Amino acid sequence: MTEQGDPVANMLSVLDLSASGARTTEDIFTGASHHMPTGRVFGGQVLAQAVIAAERTIPDDRVPHSMHGYFLRPGDASEGITFSVDRIHDGRSFATRRTQAFQDGVPIFSMIASFEREDDGLDHQEPMPGGIPGPDDVDDAEAHLEHPLSRRLLAARPVELRHVPSPVYERVEGPHTPRQAVWMRTRRAIPDAPELHRAVLAYMSDMTIQESVLRAHGVSWSLPGLKVASLDHAMWWHRPARVDEWLLYVQESPSARAGRGLATGRIYTREGVLVATVAQEIMIRVPDAE
Structure with a gap:
């Protein structure tokens, strides 16, 4: 229950x-x-x-x-x-x-x-990108959504999100570029079991990864008639991390074509340790493109 x-x-x-x-x-x-x-x-x-x-x-x-x-x-x-x-x-x-x-x-x-x-073996990682504000310096945009129903639905999620530069829930602000970063963590502490943190990281990896495709074309989640569905998902765990501490999800979309969009992402700890790499292809149907 x-x-x-x-x-x-x-x-x-x-x-x-x-x-x-x-x-x-x-x-x-x-x-x-x-x-x-x-x-x-x-x-x-x-x-x-x-x-x-x-x-x-x-x-x-x-x-x-x-x-x-x-x-x-x-x-x-x-x-x-x-x-x-x-x-x-x-x-x-x-x-x-x-x-x-x-x-x-x-x-x-x-x-x-x-x-x-x-x-034991070889060990290197891609550094965390610089110039991204920390989670304490990013506005909690969910609290300022215009629609009360949207606020309630997002508050019911177990994961807290902070978008850089801003979320695409209701509109896409700023340049339409195929990249974004998202700070994320569970809304409270969870048990210490490493296997649970690995599984929850997989859970979190499917959140927002699609948005680099949307942002590239100025498409928000609220666009009437928008249809998005995940087709496949790949994930590589590199190093352990706690999901109840802030993680940075750096995302980009290298391609979109024929009703499909590809997104990739790297997940870092706040200290810059590369935790995981993710790739996902989505089906996307935008009314104006049909």
Whole structure:
């Protein structure tokens, strides 16, 4: 049961999967979805749940380093989700799992993830871009949205966001460039379990990544008739981090064409440590372009 007044508790509840039945050829888990105003399952939620399901079949000395997933069908947020995990490979250093998410016996999401027993090796990273104001210097634009319903919906999210230069909820301010940065963290502290922070980072990685495509063309989320859907999602975990502390999500879109847009992102700690890299392609339908 989720706590209606605590969006973080709501998120943690849906990420707490249940094992279902004995293992035969696959490991089966079940989970719920949290409410979404569109009625569709939030993609970041099913990403995080799929990672958790796969990691529960992995030895404790291995951690996820990459995942590649496809969103096959829209999920119904009012229905539960079943996750089947296929143990594809268990080697001395790496393990591979395929996770499928089902509703009513039909797959809605498919993911392959790789896990590694971490060893010493070469170490470098792309530096965090300079000139980006810190989260304390960025206005909380959500509090100033014109529409009360929009304010309530955004306040119900478990993640706090601060956009640089500004959000694209109601309008696109400033130059129409294919890049932006977003500070993000959960609205309160969560338990210390590293596997939970990795999963929530996957959850957060699906938030705002699409907006570099929108911003490039001056398109806001409130544009009547706008249709956006995630097609696929890839993520590479580089280094550990806490998701209840500020993280900077630096995003850009290298291409948009034929009703699709590609976005990439790098996630840094406040101290400049590169935590993860993300790529996602979306379907985008803009009324004026049809």
